[in-house]
Amino acid sequence: MAALSNVPPKKDRTMLYIGIIAVIAIAIIVGAVLTYLYFDDQDRQNKNRERLKQAFSDQLNATNASYAYVMAYPAAPNKNYVEDFRAWIDGYRQRVADYSHTVDTLLYNGTELKMVVAADSSDSANVTQACNRANDTVRSLNDSIQRIETEYLSYVALKDNASKDYRMALERSAGFYSAAWDQMHNETTYIGSGFYHNFLKACEQNITYYNQSIPLAQSYGCIYQNYLKGDDYYAVNATIDAMHGNVTKLKARYNELLKHIPNATVNLMDLNTAINEKGQFQKVQNFQVINNDFPMLISDVVVRFQLINRATGAVRSTADVPVEMAPGIGYSRYIYQAVLLCDEGGDYDIRYTITYEY
Secondary structure, eight states: OOOOHHHHHHHHHHHHHHHHOOOOHHHHHHHHHHHHHHHHHHHHHHHHHHHHHHHHHHHHHHHHHHHHHHTOOOOOTTTTHHHHHHHHHHHHHEEEEEEEEHHHHHHHHHHHHHTTSTOOOOOOOOHHHHHHHHHHHHHHHHHHHHHHHHHHHHHHHHEEEEEEEHHHHHHHHHHHHHHHHHTTEEEOTTTTTOOOHHHHHHHHHHHHHHHHHHHHHHHHHHHTTTOOOOOHHHHHHHHHHHHHHOOOOHHHHHHHTTTTTTOOOEEEEEEEHHHHHTSOOOEEEEEEEOOOOOEEEOEEEEEEEEEEEETOOOOOEEEEEEEEEOOTTTTBBSSSEEEEEEOOTOEEEEEEEEEEOO
16 A cells, blocks of 8 residues: 655645735735825825914914004003093904904814824924913903903093083082072062162172182083093083173173162252360261152161361261161151361361162
């Protein structure tokens, strides 16, 4: 019996070789494919990384440009003009908001970029530094806006206080004006009553109160004008001018009231020279008082005489003579005498004034 052999038949060996070659070929193809896929993925990653780098760089430039636009915002206007100041703040706030939006996009792009670069790489460090700086800038700008808003509120309060002081001063003056004007149109109650003089004094005092109130209103108006411009500014001047015009109106009305004052005159009669019991020379002036506007009443009549030396102009003597007016008629009850000491042979003039209540 022949011995068994482990060597496959020739045909089988051929098939084995073919199989081995096929496996090797497949392995080579698979390796090639895997190699291609690996390098293709690396290429895609590199391209994506460069894209993200470029996107971050472009956004960083846009962020810097936006910040430069914020910094180029005009200086604040006169802060006393709170409406202009408010508009300026709103414009500034909008620029900061636009900048903040660019920073948000920068942070988003930075996050994406850091996901495709090594954590310890310079690219990652640069992204972190740029994003932190931009974040700090946003916070600083928002803090400045809050400070500006606080400042704005302080100016609003100053304007409101100035307006309130001015309006209160105007109301105070208006009260004085109304009191003066209304009172001076109640003259019929006092004409001929014997109290007309007191009525006129009260009218005059009310005019004084009103007139003295104007400088305070004007002072507060000047302070208020610091916060006004245009027509509002000039309206304050017009108001003060009108107040001075009211004084003129009150005085004109007061002058009309003076026409109701009774006109009392002194009727001088004979003038005699005499010697009194002490042996002194004296001038005796007889006179009478006439109320030319009777039945309007006058009272507390006093005629004040002076004896004047014609050569020197000096007053030699005086005499104040109270006069009682006769009831029911327009002249004094009696003939009155003013006794004035003089010197023998002296040359004199007699002067007098008359006062009375009405």
